[in-house]
Structures are given as structure tokens and as C-alpha cells.
Amino acid sequence: MRISVLGIYAILYLIFLYAPIVLLPIFAFNDATIIAFPLTGFTTGWFAELATNTALHGAVRNSLFIALMSAVIATGLGTMAARAGATGEFPFKRGIIGFIMLPLVLPEIIIAVALLVILVQILGMNLSNWTVIGAHVLICTPFSIAILNGAFQNLDPSMEEAALDLGETRLSAFRLVTLPLVMPGIISSLLISFTISLDEFIIAFFLTGSNPTMPVYIWGLLRFPASLPVIMALGTILVTLSIILLTIAEYFRRRGNARAGIKDTGGFL
Amino acid sequence: MAWGSNLDSDARRGLMLVSPPLVYAVLLLALPLAAIVLFSFWSQDFVTVNTTFTLNNYQRIWNEPIYGLLLQRSLFVSGAVTLVTVVLAFPVAYYISFHVDPKRKSLWLFLITIPFWTSYLIRVFLWKVILGYNGVINSGLLSAGVIDEPLTFILYNINAVIITLAHAFAPFAVLPIFVALEKIDRSLLEASQDLGEGKVMTFFRVTLPQAMPGVAAALVIVSIPTVGDYVTPELMGGAGGKLIANMIQTQFLQLNNAPLGAAIALVAMAAVVTAILVIYAQGKLLIAVYSELNGTRPVFDIFILCVTMLFLQVLVAAALLRTLGGTLGSGVAFFVGLVLYSIAILLLLKNRRR
Numbered sequence: 354m355r356i357s358v359l360g361i362y363a364i365l366y367l368i369f370l371y372a373p374i375v376l377l378p379i380f381a382f383n384d385a386t387i388i389a390f391p392l393t394g395f396t397t398g399w400f401a402e403l404a405t406n407t408a409l410h411g412a413v414r415n416s417l418f419i420a421l422m423s424a425v426i427a428t429g430l431g432t433m434a435a436r437a438g439a440t441g442e443f444p445f446k447r448g449i450i451g452f453i454m455l456p457l458v459l460p461e462i463i464i465a466v467a468l469l470v471i472l473v474q475i476l477g478m479n480l481s482n483w484t485v486i487g488a489h490v491l492i493c494t495p496f497s498i499a500i501l502n503g504a505f506q507n508l509d510p511s512m513e514e515a516a517l518d519l520g521e522t523r524l525s526a527f528r529l530v531t532l533p534l535v536m537p538g539i540i541s542s543l544l545i546s547f548t549i550s551l552d553e554f555i556i557a558f559f560l561t562g563s564n565p566t567m568p569v570y571i572w573g574l575l576r577f578p579a580s581l582p583v584i585m586a587l588g589t590i591l592v593t594l595s596i597i598l599l600t601i602a603e604y605f606r607r608r609g610n611a612r613a614g615i616k617d618t619g620g621f622l
Numbered sequence: 623m624a625w626g627s628n629l630d631s632d633a634r635r636g637l638m639l640v641s642p643p644l645v646y647a648v649l650l651l652a653l654p655l656a657a658i659v660l661f662s663f664w665s666q667d668f669v670t671v672n673t674t675f676t677l678n679n680y681q682r683i684w685n686e687p688i689y690g691l692l693l694q695r696s697l698f699v700s701g702a703v704t705l706v707t708v709v710l711a712f713p714v715a716y717y718i719s720f721h722v723d724p725k726r727k728s729l730w731l732f733l734i735t736i737p738f739w740t741s742y743l744i745r746v747f748l749w750k751v752i753l754g755y756n757g758v759i760n761s762g763l764l765s766a767g768v769i770d771e772p773l774t775f776i777l778y779n780i781n782a783v784i785i786t787l788a789h790a791f792a793p794f795a796v797l798p799i800f801v802a803l804e805k806i807d808r809s810l811l812e813a814s815q816d817l818g819e820g821k822v823m824t825f826f827r828v829t830l831p832q833a834m835p836g837v838a839a840a841l842v843i844v845s846i847p848t849v850g851d852y853v854t855p856e857l858m859g860g861a862g863g864k865l866i867a868n869m870i871q872t873q874f875l876q877l878n879n880a881p882l883g884a885a886i887a888l889v890a891m892a893a894v895v896t897a898i899l900v901i902y903a904q905g906k907l908l909i910a911v912y913s914e915l916n917g918t919r920p921v922f923d924i925f926i927l928c929v930t931m932l933f934l935q936v937l938v939a940a941a942l943l944r945t946l947g948g949t950l951g952s953g954v955a956f957f958v959g960l961v962l963y964s965i966a967i968l969l970l971l972k973n974r975r976r
Contacts, residue, residue: 363730364719366710369952370737370792373748376758380751388751430643443636450640453647458842460850460894462867466874466887467654470661473878474671491650494643548739554853559874581747588744595739603732617827 374592381585388581399586409587412570416551420564423489424546430490431497433537438498439505450498451551457495464488465559472560475501480562488556493546500545504538504609537609544602548595662885671881672704679885689869689886693893696849696866699780700894703787704845708837710788711795716829716837718796731800738793746857749786753777753858778860791847795840802836805831826925838905842898849894866890900960904935907964914971923936931967 380388384396403409437443438450441527456464468488508531516526532539554568561569571587574580662679665672683689713789718730737745752758753776761773776782806829814824852867866886873883908928915924 358723359713359721363714366714366792367733369789370734372752372758373745373789374737376751377744378747387756401891430646433639434643440636441630441632443633443640446636446640449644452652453640453643455647455651458846460847460867460891462850462852462870463658463887463891464651464653466870466880466883467658468650469874469879470884471654473656474661475657479746484673487650490646494646520869553740554743555851559871568741568743571741571751572853575743575747584744584747588741588748591744592740595741596736599732599736599739603728607728617968 369426377585377588377592380582381589383582386579386582388585397580400590401587402583403590406583409567412565412567415482416567419485419489419557420547420550422486423493423550424543426486426490427493427497427546428539428542429503431501431546432496432539434494434498435501435505436531439508453569454495456492457499461492461555461593463557464491465556466554469559475581480560480563482562484560484562485557485566488560489546489550489553492556492622493549496549497542500606501535501538501541502541503606504535508534516580535609537605537607541602541606541609542596544605548598548602552591552595641674649866658884658887661881661961662888664877664881664954666881679882680889683885687891689866690698691862692869693890695780695864696890696899697893699783699787699865701897702784703791703848704841706784706788707791707795707844708799708840711792711840711894712799712833712837712934715796715799715803716833719800731797735793738790742790743853745790746854748784749782749789750777750857753782753785778858778863780859780863782858782860783855783863783865787848787851790854791844794843794847797838798839798843799833802833802839806832807917838902839902840950845898846894849890903961903964907967908935910971911967 379392381399382392382395382397383392384398385392434450434453438446465488468484472484472487473480478484512534513526513530516530517523521529552568553566554572557566557569557570565573571584574584643926661671663675663677665674665676665678714734718727722730750757755772755774755777756761757777759776760769763769764772776785795905810828810832813826814828815821819827849865850867852865852871855863855865855868859868867890870883870890873879873886901932908931912924912928
């Protein structure tokens, strides 16, 4: 393979992108409490400390619950919007879809303060996991739509029509014909939404109740230098987990494209 | 629905399908946004909110220099991050679209998006480790003998904030530009070269104009969210690197002055949208001038003229940012000046045509 200037630049760019992540495991296994070079020695103690930290376990449980609910609801809403976008014209189609996609370009802090004002100051509700879920569904739905758009738009409508002609109802035709075809997209959307919600901090910090989510808990730890190596260990686990989830998501997205019989054009955004 | 009968069954089904996500967005997005608009005209009386209409919050933002300063800094950081991100990302998007084997394109995109999906807080913190006093860069340069004492200009200031944000938003710039580049009909490039243009001119006259929608999308997707981030300035910015989002967060969560916080949030949104519209209009202006003159003079002359105009625009924008630091009023004055400048150029173009 001929290596061009552009190719070298692209590789340097990748190194820039991965530089912080590569450091994570290095410091997670380093036995100094200060996160700096030179390294002092190897330890797995920070991981052991993770296992005994009950406050962290609570935060992780909260985050997993929020991420799961957000992923399921956002993917449900995203499926409906993407399917509506793929079926014919209806009034204000562009406006409506554009409005639903709006959180993609809205600063997260605006969403956070807007929801805080209406939920707490006006409706007088208490903050809880569900207030975070409400906001996370809002920001995950656009991603879900973006992923599923591909799946629905490349679907051959004659397949579902054939099922209708053969006597299936709309619902059962969707379940038996369309759903299996877009299933890879749905799984991919679930995984991506789950990852977004699990990692989201800016909104969660405003809307979290008495039980912090994992990023909010990490934010609290960042103030204490002694807890930093533990964060590195936690980060290592999280990064490994996200890479596994994303690889599975990518696998399903590609399989979905293959099933719809289209050329793979890469990213889902 | 009375008018529902006018729609065909497909349209009705589409509306029915889209209504749950639409209702959700109205309830959790449109209503809350309306609520903060309302809230910004109220005031805080210690623990209760006074619901009599007042412009006090906006007057404070207008008069007190701190808000103008923070807004100026936020717009500057947002602009710098956007510029750095897009300039760094373009060659990568170009490389993936034009030089990578089609089978491996999605692998490249996957590699570029992965870092974006890993814990944001930890990623920001790790930049502290890289840029810090005993950080990777300093200890590396020290042991290599390049420097004698650690560099201090790369942590706890605006530079650190810009580097970290440019890293965080990298995929948001690469992906839209890549999509735009992928759409370019490759035969146009061949046609251009067959007609005698060199590789460089083909890039500037065929590839770049067609990549512009992607660049524009990248500008919007990067610049707006950067204004709303308070994590990076909080962790990386030090005392002099706080941004408007930190102020919003402080008003809401520490000073407990939600109405003022709501007003600041709205002003910040309005400022960034205005800035984007200005850039968009100036870009259009540049393109209008270019296409008006295209063919009348040597390409090189037009190129020089456009670069000069671009330089002038950047100068005006920089001046606008500087004055914004005084009070918001002078910022608005400069904005009006910029609009007048644009109108003057458009009138000149019109006269030429006659």
C-alpha cells in the first residue's frame, strides 16, 4: 500500500483521538495515587477497591436502569418517527421530523434548565430517576431516528403490501415482515441510546434526584485526588464495555444494511 | 379531525405514527422551552418566584460587564473550537472518502466515532493528565530535553478548553463532511481534469464547493453544543477560562436564581444563533461575489479578492467579539455595522449587473 501524506495525517489524527483513552488502562494499573508520569509499579488494587464501593454500586444500578428505560422508550419513539418518515407524505412532515430531531443540535444545558424549570419550579415535582429518563429519551430519540432512517428507507414497500394482499392485518404484516427486516437497526439503536444515556452528565447533573447516576457520582469523585486512580479503573471498565457494545451495534447495523441489500456507506449519523 | 378526511390513508397513517414522538417532544421540549422564556421575565424573591412581569434579568445581563465578557469568551471558544475541529477534520474526511478502499470506509468511520462514545467526564479529565504540569506532554518534552521547565500555557486557561472541546467534537465534524464528499459525482472530477484544470484547481472549484453543505452542517453541529458545555471549562479552564454555561449552571444550582439563569440561557442561545446566521450570510455574500465575478477576470484575481473579503469579515467579527466584552450594547452596534457592510456589498453587486 502506498502511504501518502494524507494517510499519515489521518493516522496522526486517530492517535490524537485515542490519546486520552490509551492513558486510562496505564494509570488504572499503576500503583501510585498521583495520576502522573513516571509510572511506579503494577497493581490491580484499584479494581479491587471498585468491587467494595457500595455508593458506586448504587450509582451504577441507577445508571443501568435509566439507560435501559431510556433506550427502550427512545427506540420505540424513534421507530415510529422513522417509519412515519419512510411512509408517504403527510402535512408538515419536514417540520415535525425536524422538531423531533432538534435536541441533536440544542445545547444540552438548555434542555436541562428548561426541564428543571418546568418540572420543579412550575409543576412542583420531585427529581428522580424518571426525570433523568424523560430528558435522556428526548436526546436519544434523534439518534435512534438517524439510525433507523437507513433501515426503513431502504425497505421495499412491496414486501409489506404482499403480506397485506395475502390477508395479514397491518399490525401483523409489520410484525411478521417489516420488523424482522429492521430488527438489526432496532438493536443498534437500543445499544447506541443505552451508551448515550449511560454516559450523559450535563443533563443528569441538573435532573438527578437523591440517588446520583454514575457520571454524577464520578463528577463528585473528581474533586478528591485520592479517588482518581479508582476513577481510572472504573473508566477502563467503562471504555471496554462501550467498545464491546458499539462493536455489537455496528455489527447489527451492517447486517441490517446487508439484509436490505444496500451498499454500506459507513456511519449512521 | 375535520380535515383528516381530505388526507389519503397513507398520510393519515404517517401522522398517526409520528404523533407519539411528536407529543413527547411537545411535552418535554416545546413546553419547557416556552416555560423558560416565561420564567426569564419573572424574578426570584429568596425562596419563592415572583411572577410579576419584569425586564430586570435582561437589564442586568445588558448592563453588567461580566455577562458580556462571558458571552464574548464563549462565542470565541465556540468559534475557535469549530474552526479547529473543521479544519482538522476536513483532510481526514477527504482521505476516507477519496483514498480509502470502499470496503474499509466503515471501519475508519467506526474507529473515529469510538472515542466519542466513551465516558465524557473521564475523557476531559484525561486531557488534564496529558496537558498538566506533570503531564504526558510536559514530562515527555522534559525528558527529551526540548524544554527546561514544564509548559504552563496549556492547562487551566482557554487553550486547554479549546483543545479538549476540539477533541470531544471531532467526529461531529468528520461525519457530515464525509457524507457530503461521498455524494460528489466522481465523474465531475474527471471532467474537470479533462477540461484542463489541475488537481489543486479541481479541488477548489469542484470538490470544495460541493463539500460546503457538509462543512456548514459541521459548523452548526459543533458550534451550538460547545456553548452549552460547562464540564470542560470547569475542569480545564481554571479561573480565567469559565464560560457562559458555567454562569447558567451557577445561577440554577448554587445561587438559586432560576429566572436570571433562564434569561442568560436564552441570551446565550440567541447570541450563538445570531453568530451562525451572520457567518452563514457572510458566506452567502462571498459566494455571491465569487459567482458574479466568475469568468469576468482571471481566476486568480477573483480568488485574491475573495480571500481579502474573507479577511475583512474575520476582522469585523473579531472586533465584534472584542466590543461585546464591554457591554452587550456595543456588540449589538457592531452587529448592525456588519449588516450595513453586507448590504453595501450587495448593492455594489447590483450596480455592476446594470
